Every structure is written in C-alpha cells, then in structure tokens.
Amino acid sequence: MRTTSARSSATASGQRVLILSAGVGSGHNSAAAAVQQACAARGDIAEVQVLDVLQVSSVLYRAMLGKGYFVLVEDLPWLVEWGYDISNPPFRRRGPIDPWTRVNASPVVSAIKRFRPTAVICTHFLPAQLLASLILRGVVDAKTAVVTTDYDFQGLSLSGAFHKIFVAREEGRVELMALGLPPDRVAATGIPITTQPNPPPVRDTTKPPMLLISAGATGGDYAFSVVRQTLHMRSAFTATIVCGHNDALRQRIEALVPSAGDRYRVLGFTTEMPQLLQQADLFVGKPGGLSASECMAAGLPMVLVNPIPGQEVRNGDYLMEQGAAVRCNAAATIGWKIDEVLREPGRLQLMQAAARRTGRPDAAADVLSELLGAPSRPLVVSRAAQRTILAASEQRFVATDLTGPSSLVRLVDRASGSTVALLQEEELVDLEKRYATTDGDLVLRPGRASLVLRWEERRLLRAMLRGDDALPVRSEGPRTPFRDRPR
Known part of the structure; x- marks a missing residue:
C-alpha cells in the first residue's frame, strides 16, 4: 500500500509526513490510514505518503511475515504466544539489522530518501527499527515516532533512536518511564483510529439490542459457532x-439463519464498519487493538471470543478491567454469556458508559500534534543503556532504581530542556574526560572520538548533534559524578 496526498502550492513549504506501516494483519495499516486522515485536517502539512513496507519487499519476505503469521495463529497459537513472550523484554534484540531484513529494507530506504520527510510515523516495529538505524547513521533528519497498536506495550516497539513513542494507555507510559525513558519522550494518546464526519446516531432504547458479530477482515470460522449459539x-x-x-x-451462516426470519443480517466484506459500530449495542468478536479502539470510541462494549494469544488476550484483559467487555472462553456458552449481559437490568448501559470512558477518538490528531511539536533532536539510547534496561526487566527490577556504574543517566539539551541521550553512568564518566569544560559544563563536539575505539560514541554523537558543531548538555541521574553547576 502506497498512497500520497499533496496540498496546494500555498502550503508547499509545510511538513512532509511519511507514514510507514506493515501489513501483518489489518490493524497497522488502519492506524496508518487514521494518521493520514488526521494530516488532512491540518494546514501545516504539505504532503503525506503512506507506505506498507511489506508491499515493496520481496515476495518471500512478505509471505513469511504476513501470511506466515496467520498460519501460526490458525494452526499453532501456542507458538504465537511463545513468540510474543520471548520478544517482549525491552531491547532483547540489539545491534545491526540482520542481512535479510536489510536487503528487503533497501526499497524502503530509497523511498524515504526520495520523499525527504520532515516527520516519519511508524505503526509497526519493523519500520521503527529501520528508522532507528537510519537516524544513528545520519541518513534521516526527520522527527520520528513509534505508534503502538495494542493496549499493552510490546518490547519490539522500543528502538534505539526516536523522537516520540506513543502508547495506548497511561500504564504503558508508566512502564516505559520505569524502564528509564524520559517523560518528555513518551505519550499515552490511545490507538489512532479514523473519525467519522457525522455525529453518532442516538440509540433507540425501544428497539431490541443490536449485536454486531464480526469475523474480522479475513473471516474467522469461529463466527459460525457464535451465530449458532445466539x-x-x-x-x-x-x-x-x-x-x-x-x-x-457467509454462505454457511446464510444457510443457518433462515428460520429466524429477519432477525439476522449477513454481510461479506463491507466498508460500512464504522457506521455499523455506531448503530450496534454490543460487539461480539476478537479484541484486536484497532477493533477494540474503534468499539471504545463508539461507546460499544464487547463480548470477546477467540483472542489471539499474546497481544489480543492482553487487550481483552484491559477492556475487562475497565468494565467495557466480557470474555467467553468456551464455544458452548457464548449464547448464554451474551444473554447474561442483555438480561441483567442496566448492565449493558453500564458497559456502554465504560466503553465511552475508555475510548480515545482523537488519538491520531494527538499523535500528530505531539510529534510535530516535539524537540528536533532525537532521543538515542546507547547499547550499554539498552543492556541495563534489559537486565533490569529480566530480573524484575525497575531500571530507574539502579545505582552504580551500570545505572542510567540522561543527557539533557540545555537549550530545549529535552532529553537527547540515555546512557550508562560509566559512559558518562568517559564523556566527561573529553567534553567537560573548565567552567563545569559538558559540551559535546564532533571529531573527538577515536575512529576505531569509540565507534558507539561516534554514532550517538552523530544523532544528537545533527550536524551542529557543539551541543551543551547537562546530566541527570541517580549518582552521576558530573553535576550541573550554577553559572
């Protein structure tokens, strides 16, 4: 998927926004479309391009990541859950992008260079990891955001260089700050969804409740069991x-329901899903991140069936915690479960109110505003700091509580007040030897690191300086030997 929209020449000097997604499921592309829609509502954006990175990759790479995922979901769900858990610790994967991914990323890099973006928004971890490497190599000089599309934060979305990371809920923001990320680089905006031009219709309480039973874009066979139970x-x-x-x-369900008269309406793929969400009273289906967010924005509670192990199970846990969903774990009791919600006086209305409280319909616009207003310098996380964060996570420590040489310290740009680097304390000690001034300042400069021995330092400086000759910073951390001194 590659779509481009341009404004008139009057706004030719405005922002150039590139939105990178990956078609592993429909949610990541849906979030990208929502951000694109939000771009159209702003007058300071000259051009927008949306690119599904898998569509410009090789057929084999696309099949392995896209179609292969759904094969595992269908036939080996326990393996999907194992993969989610094993990849969840932050910064478990560090270092260069593997050669196979690098080869398949070449068309994406070429597209980025041609478009010359001023801002890049990634709705999948694959382009987010690629953008981090480009920032550290000095290839990209654009504000870069990572947007998560599930309610629980997943460690793969955390890269070594970015400007902003957007999570679905406040607990995710608290988690990332506990890992050591600075508050000015993390925002809880919700999951971007498209908005509707017209206000939602008022639900007619005199009519029987309407169930919206969704089999998902690919049409999961579990929907047949749901309908049979109803x-x-x-x-x-x-x-x-x-x-x-x-x-x-669709044909199987159509053959199942004729005896019920006009109670059931059976559709295939439809572009009217947003309108159906506004008209329904109760949603029955899987808790994908985008589906759940759209339901919550519409004030539509959910009966959860057949969640994908890992992210969808966690999405469901959050929705149930908010009182906006119930989950059915047995196919034989789906009808009874829905009946319980409908028959208990006031229960459906309470769940609808909970859904409205949980919804974040303005998430896409908030992502754009936060990113375009973000500091121009990225946050870079050194590999040593990444090791600290991973080790603390695996040992169930809060990284910000650590002290000593491996503890985390931040470098803060004196001019903007934004955090530009997350380092280990012993790395800071090393920086002080070359960049501390006589009056107690720390001023980073290019060209002072040994070409061979200071490779990591050189790439961090390149990203932080962004071509400038000097960058005055102060350090913040639990026990740093270099302290900000009053002038």
Missing part, C-alpha cells in the same frame, strides 16, 4: 454478521 438465546435482539472476505463462511 439461536438459543432467550433475549430479544437483532444481529448483523460481518464475514469479511470469507465467502464460504
């Missing part, structure tokens, strides 16, 4: 069933 429900209701691209599923 045939045994005692409550009054109507139901719209969306079967996605699975025509065989």
Whole structure:
C-alpha cells in the first residue's frame, strides 16, 4: 500500500509526513490510514505518503511475515504466544539489522530518501527499527515516532533512536518511564483510529439490542459457532454478521439463519464498519487493538471470543478491567454469556458508559500534534543503556532504581530542556574526560572520538548533534559524578 496526498502550492513549504506501516494483519495499516486522515485536517502539512513496507519487499519476505503469521495463529497459537513472550523484554534484540531484513529494507530506504520527510510515523516495529538505524547513521533528519497498536506495550516497539513513542494507555507510559525513558519522550494518546464526519446516531432504547458479530477482515470460522449459539438465546435482539472476505463462511451462516426470519443480517466484506459500530449495542468478536479502539470510541462494549494469544488476550484483559467487555472462553456458552449481559437490568448501559470512558477518538490528531511539536533532536539510547534496561526487566527490577556504574543517566539539551541521550553512568564518566569544560559544563563536539575505539560514541554523537558543531548538555541521574553547576 502506497498512497500520497499533496496540498496546494500555498502550503508547499509545510511538513512532509511519511507514514510507514506493515501489513501483518489489518490493524497497522488502519492506524496508518487514521494518521493520514488526521494530516488532512491540518494546514501545516504539505504532503503525506503512506507506505506498507511489506508491499515493496520481496515476495518471500512478505509471505513469511504476513501470511506466515496467520498460519501460526490458525494452526499453532501456542507458538504465537511463545513468540510474543520471548520478544517482549525491552531491547532483547540489539545491534545491526540482520542481512535479510536489510536487503528487503533497501526499497524502503530509497523511498524515504526520495520523499525527504520532515516527520516519519511508524505503526509497526519493523519500520521503527529501520528508522532507528537510519537516524544513528545520519541518513534521516526527520522527527520520528513509534505508534503502538495494542493496549499493552510490546518490547519490539522500543528502538534505539526516536523522537516520540506513543502508547495506548497511561500504564504503558508508566512502564516505559520505569524502564528509564524520559517523560518528555513518551505519550499515552490511545490507538489512532479514523473519525467519522457525522455525529453518532442516538440509540433507540425501544428497539431490541443490536449485536454486531464480526469475523474480522479475513473471516474467522469461529463466527459460525457464535451465530449458532445466539439461536438459543432467550433475549430479544437483532444481529448483523460481518464475514469479511470469507465467502464460504457467509454462505454457511446464510444457510443457518433462515428460520429466524429477519432477525439476522449477513454481510461479506463491507466498508460500512464504522457506521455499523455506531448503530450496534454490543460487539461480539476478537479484541484486536484497532477493533477494540474503534468499539471504545463508539461507546460499544464487547463480548470477546477467540483472542489471539499474546497481544489480543492482553487487550481483552484491559477492556475487562475497565468494565467495557466480557470474555467467553468456551464455544458452548457464548449464547448464554451474551444473554447474561442483555438480561441483567442496566448492565449493558453500564458497559456502554465504560466503553465511552475508555475510548480515545482523537488519538491520531494527538499523535500528530505531539510529534510535530516535539524537540528536533532525537532521543538515542546507547547499547550499554539498552543492556541495563534489559537486565533490569529480566530480573524484575525497575531500571530507574539502579545505582552504580551500570545505572542510567540522561543527557539533557540545555537549550530545549529535552532529553537527547540515555546512557550508562560509566559512559558518562568517559564523556566527561573529553567534553567537560573548565567552567563545569559538558559540551559535546564532533571529531573527538577515536575512529576505531569509540565507534558507539561516534554514532550517538552523530544523532544528537545533527550536524551542529557543539551541543551543551547537562546530566541527570541517580549518582552521576558530573553535576550541573550554577553559572
């Protein structure tokens, strides 16, 4: 997917926003489309381009990451959960991008150079990791954001260089700050979703509740069991069933429901999902990050079925914690579970109110505002600091509580007050030997690190300085030998 929209020549000098996604499921591309929509509402953006990085990769790479994921979800869900857990610790993977990924990333790098963005927003960890390497190599000089698309933060989204990282909820922000990330680089905005031009219709409380049963874009067969169970429900209701691209599923459900008269409406893939979300009273389906966010923004509570192990199970936990969802773990009790929600006086209304409180309909606009207003220098995390964060996470320590040579310290740009680097304390001691001035300042300069022995220092300086001759900074941390002195 590559889409471009340009403004008139009057705004030719405005921002050039590149949105990078990856078509592993529909959620990442949906979030990218939401940010693109938010760009159209701003007058300071001259041009926007959306690029699905898998679409310009090799067929084999695309099949392995895209189609391969759904094969695992369908046939080996325990392996998906294992993969999620094993990749969740922050900075478990450090160092250069592997050669296979680098080769497949070449068209993406070329597209970035051609477009010359002033801002890049990544809705998947693959382009986020690529952008980090480009920032550290001095290839990209654009503000870069990482946008997460599930309610729980996943460690793969944390890269070694970025300007802002956007998480779905406040707990994720607290988690990242506990890892050592500075508050000025993390924001809890919600998950970007597209907005509707018209206000939602007022639900008619005199009519039976409407169920929206979704099989997802690919049409999961679990929807057939859901519909079959609703045939045994005692409550009054109507139901719209969306079967996605699975025509065989749609035909099976159509053959199942004729005896119920006009109670059921069966659809295939539809572009009217936003309108259906606004009209429904209760959603039945999987808790994907985007689906859940759209439901919450519409004030639509959820009955969760067949969640993907890992991220969707965690999404469901959060929604249930908020009182906006219930989960059904057995196919034989789905109808009973829905019936319980509908029959208990006031329960559906309480869940709808909880969903409205949880919803963040303005997330896409907030992401844009936060990024475009962010400091121009990125935050870089040294590999030594990454090791500290990973070790603390694996030992269930809060990284910000650590002291001693491996503890974390921050370098703060004196001019802007923004954090530009996260280092180990012993790295700071080393920097002081070359960059401390006689009056107690620390002024970073290019060209003072040994070409061979200071490779890590050189790449960090390149990202922080951004071509400047000098950068005055102060250090902040639990026990740093270099202290900011009054002038």
